[in-house]
Amino acid sequence: MDARSRNNVVVTGPADGPVVLLAHGFGCDQNLWRLVVPALAKHFRVVLFDHVGAGKSDVSAWSAERYAGLDAYASDVLDICAELGLRDVTLVGHSVSAMIAVLAVNRAPERFAKLVLLTPSPCYIDDGDYRGGFSRMDVDELLESLEANYLGWSAAMAPVIMGNPERPELGGELTDSFCRTDPVIARVFARATFLSDNRADLPRVAVPTLVIQTAQDAIAPPEVGRFVHEQIDGSALVTLDATGHCPQLSAPEATAEAILAFASPR
Template sequence: MDVARRNNVKILGDGPATMVFSHGFGCDQNMWRFLAPQYSARFKTITFDLVGAGGSDVTAYDPKKYASLSGYADDLLEIVDEFATGPVIFVGHSVSAMVGMLAGIREPEKFAAHVMFGPSPCYINDGDYVGGFSREDIDSLLDTLESNYLGWASSMAPAIMGAPAQPELGEELTNSFCRTDPDIAKHFARVTFMGDNRADVGRLIAPTLVVQSSDDLIAPLSVGEYLKRTLPNGMLRVVENVGHCPHLSAPCASADVMDEFLATLGR
């Protein structure tokens, strides 16, 4: 399988290190268009689509391979092996932050650092852990997805995006959700929202920046605080933003906290 075609890999810029950007559920690499270009003068930048999303090769989608995030981590490592030069700084949004974490645990020598936008190792509340949703909430969400995916996408995408002053972004996310094959989206949603990677968080040794919005329907601040406490080398920064996609709705503030983090790495 041609990796570039499978994941619709795009490369810009050049530099002594590589920055790899990976999108979240229902999105594609276009969601990085305000952030990734800011770094192409200093880094080799790689954007790509998860298999089943955007311009990826949908025929490569294997429900067995992608029954867990491990399958996506396999793809990421292949992309890094084939296209990255020098140390890799992985930038992942939402579920992709966990994909990057798994890849970084498996082959830590390949990753210099991680940046996680709106990450969550577990969406379901469990004892003292507040993921933001009850099990009943998640079951209801998945049931609605199964019965009426397009209706769910039309109602939920604007709420997920937030950004009330930029309604065009909510419309963009709705369209992105609706372009995704419904069967693949349903499968990926189950893998995403039923996942629990809390046991893995403490194994990610690379420096990690957690970027959270001040008001996020999907990843509440309690999750960011949990990650800060649990990551061996973690930093948390909160961006003043309503919604789950600060890289789209607050790109300048997002770049500011990324630059602060990169400076601590000497980059």
């Protein structure tokens, strides 16, 4: 199966422009980038895709065995780059896809010019001096709730993840996105997301990197963004004057500006 069909690849912007590849997070699809794409597409060839099991991807390509961890998702990113002949790519990964992007860049650094990690977390579970934001008990309870009643979990968690309670339409959009995901696929991806630990992969990143966090994020608190920044040599850290885990929806102008300022050729 070709990667274009498998991952529902969509390309926009100037055909000869530098490439930005956007990777969405858990429970989402490429549609959640829609508010930043117009600004990026003025200057870049923008490549969007859906992870297998999300959006309009080919669900027949999904299996619980293959996608039990993040490595398979990184392989899919590299397949897309290879099939489209992409080089000097700026890879933007949101949430769990930030770590998928780290894995992809570490495996094939020759394909990538820059890396943007949007609200990243290399490990969600507190460990000694490291603060991921959750205890192991918190994560176990979260996964048990998700597995027992995925739709109920989505309705409760999506507004927390999105933040911005004064703008309930944002939480509603994320809830709807979660609810469109097959519960079986969501359970497997959730375990891969919340039980992953990619802290050891960060110092291996050898391309210029920007870490973007928000001032308030219930999923990836500021301590996590600082940790990622400190672990990647030479990286830059930007804290947006925004709240929530999905600034591409809650603060799209600021998110696009941060990406453009970093990714634009100098």
